Amino acid sequence: MTDIDEDKVETLLRGAGKRTPLPEDVQDRLEQSFRSELAATRRKRQITRLGAIGLVASLFISVLVIFNGPGDLPRMEVASVSRDKGESTWSFEGTSGPLKAGNIIAAGDSIKTEDGAVSLNPTGTDVDVRIAQYSEVVFVDATTIQLHHGSVYVDSQSTAPHYPLQVITNGISVMHIGTQYMITHTSDRIEIAVREGEVIIDHGNEPIHSRGADGNGELTLFTTGEAYQQFSIDIHDERWTWASELSPEIETDNMPIAEFLDWISRETGFSIVYVDVRLSDVDRIKGSIATSNAMRALDEAMSITPFAAEIDRTLGTIRVSPKTARSDRYL
Amino acid sequence: MKLIRFRTQQPYDEDRELVRGMMRGDDRAITEFMDIYFPRLYRFALMRMNDDHAGAEDVVQQTLTIAARKIGTFRGEASLMTWLAQICRRELVRHVKKAKRLSKIVTLFDDEPLFEALIETIDGEDDNPLDFVARNELISLVHVVLDQLPNRNGDLLEWKYIDGLSILEISERLGIGSEAVRSRLARARRAFKQAYSEVQQLGYT
Numbered sequence: 001m002t003d004i005d006e007d008k009v010e011t012l013l014r015g016a017g018k019r020t021p022l023p024e025d026v027q028d029r030l031e032q033s034f035r036s037e038l039a040a041t042r043r044k045r046q047i048t049r050l051g052a053i054g055l056v057a058s059l060f061i062s063v064l065v066i067f068n069g070p071g072d073l074p075r076m077e078v079a080s081v082s083r084d085k086g087e088s089t090w091s092f093e094g095t096s097g098p099l100k101a102g103n104i105i106a107a108g109d110s111i112k113t114e115d116g117a118v119s120l121n122p123t124g125t126d127v128d129v130r131i132a133q134y135s136e137v138v139f140v141d142a143t144t145i146q147l148h149h150g151s152v153y154v155d156s157q158s159t160a161p162h163y164p165l166q167v168i169t170n171g172i173s174v175m176h177i178g179t180q181y182m183i184t185h186t187s188d189r190i191e192i193a194v195r196e197g198e199v200i201i202d203h204g205n206e207p208i209h210s211r212g213a214d215g216n217g218e219l220t221l222f223t224t225g226e227a228y229q230q231f232s233i234d235i236h237d238e239r240w241t242w243a244s245e246l247s248p249e250i251e252t253d254n255m256p257i258a259e260f261l262d263w264i265s266r267e268t269g270f271s272i273v274y275v276d277v278r279l280s281d282v283d284r285i286k287g288s289i290a291t292s293n294a295m296r297a298l299d300e301a302m303s304i305t306p307f308a309a310e311i312d313r314t315l316g317t318i319r320v321s322p323k324t325a326r327s328d329r330y331l
Numbered sequence: 332m333k334l335i336r337f338r339t340q341q342p343y344d345e346d347r348e349l350v351r352g353m354m355r356g357d358d359r360a361i362t363e364f365m366d367i368y369f370p371r372l373y374r375f376a377l378m379r380m381n382d383d384h385a386g387a388e389d390v391v392q393q394t395l396t397i398a399a400r401k402i403g404t405f406r407g408e409a410s411l412m413t414w415l416a417q418i419c420r421r422e423l424v425r426h427v428k429k430a431k432r433l434s435k436i437v438t439l440f441d442d443e444p445l446f447e448a449l450i451e452t453i454d455g456e457d458d459n460p461l462d463f464v465a466r467n468e469l470i471s472l473v474h475v476v477l478d479q480l481p482n483r484n485g486d487l488l489e490w491k492y493i494d495g496l497s498i499l500e501i502s503e504r505l506g507i508g509s510e511a512v513r514s515r516l517a518r519a520r521r522a523f524k525q526a527y528s529e530v531q532q533l534g535y536t
Contacts, residue, residue, distance in 0.1 A: 016473035037399035251516035
């Protein structure tokens with residue numbers, strides 16, 4: 001497909017100007033008439049539903065189940081794939097195929113990543129569930145993901161802190177309370193790494209609370225035959241890299257640079273340190289950039305601003321300073 | 332033999348959800364439907380009726396009456412706008428037959444020949460978008476493409492790039508977080524680019 005420049009989109013839109021608005025008086029008349037008609041339709045449907053059609057539908061479903069089994073009943077959608085990288089397989093009802101962005105996942109579907117990774121949004125939420133390479137998960141229902149092996153990263157986003165999503169693996173259940181965390185299941189251990197916020201870990205005994213705050217994360221480790229252990233961990237180390245390489249798409253045009261850097265910080269775990277820079281709301285990114293890989297997005301954004309970003313992986317900081325010939329580098 | 336088909340997410344899932352909400356009597360869904368589709372339908376009718384505003388209102392009112400009665404038949408196999416436009420087309424024809432007051436029926440936009448006709452009005456070699464938008468045909472094209480984008484993508488693009496609203500203002504208008512607005516804007520730009528690219532594929536080089 002022929003593509004067009006990002007700039008052309010805005011030029012076209014600005015050049016075309018506003019569309020013809022609907023006059024308010026017309027809107028009012030249409031609204032009155034439409035609401036009245038819709039209410040009448042709903043009343044009729046309610047009456048009908050209580051009548052013969054309900055009975056016929058029940059009989060029809062019964063016949064379907066008797067002759068074909070429950071597999072022919074409608075599949076319950078629980079999530080959609082928002083991004084994909086590399087090869088992944090999707091299986092349900094004995095059939096499998098490649099998994100790509102845009103696919104709808106239903107309850108009971110299984111996902112197996114190969115050399116790639118995928119990101120999904122549970123239906124009707126902004127929660128971001130990212131599945132690492134060489135992992136296998138099953139979406140049990142709209143709020144439960146079973147991890148067979150590999151890693152799952154959950155970012156509940158500020159807009160959906162109370163969505164009751166839980167990830168279960170080998171008898172351990174992890175429920176978030178507004179957070180970013182990752183659960184990893186390998187042959188001999190299960191790790192729950194909390195980057196921000198809090199999770200409740202139910203492992204059959206007294207539930208464990210694990211928290212990440214003030215730039216420190218927490219790791220809860222279960223190994224076979226031993227009591228669990230908890231450690232403080234970095235929120236920017238390599239364990240999180242794969243997840244930041246599967247960042248959500250956002251529109252960066254005209255985004256305040258400070259807001260963009262906050263987003264980078266949230267995606268990568270690195271703290272932002274301003275050196276000889278005081279950013280204000282007028283310092284903005286001009287243009288849309290690809291944001292599916294947070295570190296690359298940072299590189300691209302800095303290249304079109306008068307600022308440079310210097311990454312210190314030891315300290316876990318991104319130092320932002322006025323651009324000079326030597327400062328635009330990674331340690 | 333059981334037929335198992337992998338489903339691809341359609342941009343109409345939100346339309347289906349909106350219709351379900353309306354059928355439940357959810358006032359937010361009904362208001363959202365009116366906000367999104369009333370202006371689109373009005374413009375759809377208006378551009379086919381030589382700017383006869385009173386006639387367009389009649390046609391849209393009749394279209395909405397039928398839509399309200401048949402809303403339960405919407406299956407999400409096409410976009411809600413396409414479904415409404417089909418009803419509106421029939422009402423336009425009925426209106427013409429009844430009143431005989433349309434001097435000209437404009438070819439429906441989403442028929443391919445119109446795309447081609449629009450492309451023909453653009454000089455072949457000039458790739459400067461400023462020259463394109465100077466032409467009324469292209470302005471109409473951009474407006475209709477905006478109206479045809481699924482969900483509120485057209486509104487989002489208009490608010491951001493034409494009205495100059497900030498992310499925060501759009502966020503307040505929609506009652507969602509600024510990160511969600513940025514995400515939706517990215518999708519809206521992509522949808523617009525795709526629609527525009529399809530127009531290019533029809534003949535413009």
